[in-house]
Amino acid sequence: MHHHLILRVVAKLLLPFILLYALYVQWHGDYGPGGGFQAGVIFAVGFILYALVYGVDALVRVVPRGVLVGAMAVGLLLYAGTGVVSLFLGLDYLDYSRLAHDPVHGQEWGILLVELGVGIAVAAAMTAIFVAFATREPDIDDEDW
Numbered sequence: 001m002h003h004h005l006i007l008r009v010v011a012k013l014l015l016p017f018i019l020l021y022a023l024y025v026q027w028h029g030d031y032g033p034g035g036g037f038q039a040g041v042i043f044a045v046g047f048i049l050y051a052l053v054y055g056v057d058a059l060v061r062v063v064p065r066g067v068l069v070g071a072m073a074v075g076l077l078l079y080a081g082t083g084v085v086s087l088f089l090g091l092d093y094l095d096y097s098r099l100a101h102d103p104v105h106g107q108e109w110g111i112l113l114v115e116l117g118v119g120i121a122v123a124a125a126m127t128a129i130f131v132a133f134a135t136r137e138p139d140i141d142d143e144d145w
Contacts, residue, residue, distance in 0.1 A: 004053070011053040018046040026119050036115035040122025047127045056134045059127075068128040075121025082113045 022042035029035030051059035083094040090098075096110020097103035 007053055011049055015046055029115050036118030037122050040119040041126055043123035044126035048130050056131060068124045071124035072121050075117045078117030079114050082110055
């Protein structure tokens with residue numbers, strides 16, 4: 001176990017910066033490159049790094065599968081719900097101009113909500129895909145060879 005000490009320390013030091021960078025990409029996506037998808041992938045990379053260093057079981061203890069499924073649903077509902085609210089306000093789907101006191105601020109709020117939904121859904125989906133593949137039993141045993 002001691003032979004992984006440096007890797008564990010470096011991972012613990014890097015993880016907060018990876019997650020912080022994901023948040024930066026998420027919130028900066030309105031004004032420059034980035035947004036929900038990229039931030040979600042970067043966030044998932046932080047969780048995957050944790051699983052690679054500490055084990056998939058440790059990741060599943062930190063983020064249970066039910067939480068991942070719930071986060072995927074919340075992200076999807078946030079994205080789709082923003083569009084449905086636009087429909088109820090008499091606009092086209094994902095037309096955000098009436099979400100605030102003026103159309104410009106409504107567009108900003110709408111994009112923030114949609115990108116947040118995408119970020120949450122992508123981070124949860126990518127992490128869930130990794131966990132599903134990492135915990136999968138092999139199809140061929142060594143005895144079959």
